[in-house]
Amino acid sequence: MSSLTNEQLERYSRHIILQQVGGKGQEKLLGSKVLVIGTGGLGAPATMYLAAAGVGTLGLVDYDVVDLSNLQRQIIHQTPDVGRPKVDSGRETIAAMNPDVEVHTYNERVTAANIRDIIRDQDYDFIIDGTDNFPAKFLINDACVLEQKPFVHAGIIRFEGQLMTYVPGAGPCYRCVFQTMPPKDAVPTCRQAGILGVMGGIIGTLQATEALKYLLGIGELLTGYLLTYDALTMKFRKVKIPRNPHCAICGEQPTITELIDYEQPACDLRKH
Amino acid sequence: MKLTVNGEPLEIEHPISLEELLVVAKAEQPEYVTVELNGEFVDHAGFASTRVQDGDTVEFLYFMGGGAR
Ligand SMILES: [Zn+2]
Numbered sequence: 001m002s003s004l005t006n007e008q009l010e011r012y013s014r015h016i017i018l019q020q021v022g023g024k025g026q027e028k029l030l031g032s033k034v035l036v037i038g039t040g041g042l043g044a045p046a047t048m049y050l051a052a053a054g055v056g057t058l059g060l061v062d063y064d065v066v067d068l069s070n071l072q073r074q075i076i077h078q079t080p081d082v083g084r085p086k087v088d089s090g091r092e093t094i095a096a097m098n099p100d101v102e103v104h105t106y107n108e109r110v111t112a113a114n115i116r117d118i119i120r121d122q123d124y125d126f127i128i129d130g131t132d133n134f135p136a137k138f139l140i141n142d143a144c145v146l147e148q149k150p151f152v153h154a155g156i157i158r159f160e161g162q163l164m165t166y167v168p169g170a171g172p173c174y175r176c177v178f179q180t181m182p183p184k185d186a187v188p189t190c191r192q193a194g195i196l197g198v199m200g201g202i203i204g205t206l207q208a209t210e211a212l213k214y215l216l217g218i219g220e221l222l223t224g225y226l227l228t229y230d231a232l233t234m235k236f237r238k239v240k241i242p243r244n245p246h247c248a249i250c251g252e253q254p255t256i257t258e259l260i261d262y263e264q265p266a267c268d269l270r271k272h
Numbered sequence: 273m274k275l276t277v278n279g280e281p282l283e284i285e286h287p288i289s290l291e292e293l294l295v296v297a298k299a300e301q302p303e304y305v306t307v308e309l310n311g312e313f314v315d316h317a318g319f320a321s322t323r324v325q326d327g328d329t330v331e332f333l334y335f336m337g338g339g340a341r
Contacts, residue, residue: 132337133337134335134337137337155335155336155337156336157336157337160336161336162334162336176313177306177313177333178306178333178335179306182304182335186301186304187301187304187334187335187336187337188337226333237278237279239308239331239333240311241308241333242308242311242312242313244313
C-alpha cells in the first residue's frame, strides 16, 4: 500500500505514471533531502523544480538580499522581495508552490567553519552548488569529498555553462579537473561579464535533473563527465574526465585533510 | 596532421607543443585552462614539453563561476 495521499497521487501523477519513477520513486523523493547552496541564477530554478517535484526536504543557503538586478534570472524571487533575505523569499516561493516540502534556511555565507555542520544539519542526501565564486566552489567540493556526499557543480557566464556531478568513490571531483583556484578577478564573474538570464534556468534545471536521477537511482549521471553548453551555437558537449590520482583532496595521497577558507589570491600577485 | 580540439577538427602543418597549440587554437586565458590530451590531464608544467601527434584529441576545460549573484 502506498503512503501517498490522494492529493499527492494527483499532484505527482505525471511522475507516478513514469515507469522509472512510479509511486515508489515519488515516495523516495518525498523522503529525500537536498541542500542548495546559493539561491541565485542556478539555485533559484533548481530549487523550484526540486520543490515542484516533491523533494521532501530542501535546505537553502544564502547570505545575500534580493537585488533588483537579480530578478532578470533569479525566478524564485519576486519584485516585492527586493531588499529581503534571499532565503526568506525562497522559502515563501516554495511554501506557496508545494506544502509537501519542508524548508530549512541558512542565512549565512558558507565557510570552512560552518559548511560541514550545514551539510550534517539534516544529513542531506545531495548538494547543489549554485554559488557564483571560486572560493565557495572549491569549499563545497572539498567539504563534499570530506563528508562523502554527492554534489553537482555548475558554472555559467555570458552564453555558456558547465556542470559535472561528483559521487564519492565513483569518479573525479571538481578539484581533479580544476586543481587550484584562479586568482581573484582573473576569471570574470557574471557581475563583471554579464549573463543571459535563461542560462541559470538551463543549467540550474540540469542540476536539479542530476539530483532527481541520483535520488531515484535512474539513468546515467554526469559522473566522470563535464557537460558544457554554448547557447549561441546551441551545442552541448559531454567531455569525459578522468580522476586525477594526484588530486589534493580525493587523490591517492591527499594534502587537504581539513577545510580552510579559500581566499582568492589577488590578480596582480599572479606569477607567470 | 589532424587533431580534434574541443570536438572540432583542426589541421596543423607539423608537430607542435601543447603550449603552441593553446595559441594556435586560440584558447582563452591559457594560464588558467585545464588541458586534457587523449583523456588524460596534462600539468601546466608539461605544456611546453608535451607535443601533440596526428590523431590526438585535446580538450580545453575552462573555469566557469557565476550562478548566484
Ligand atoms: Zn579530486
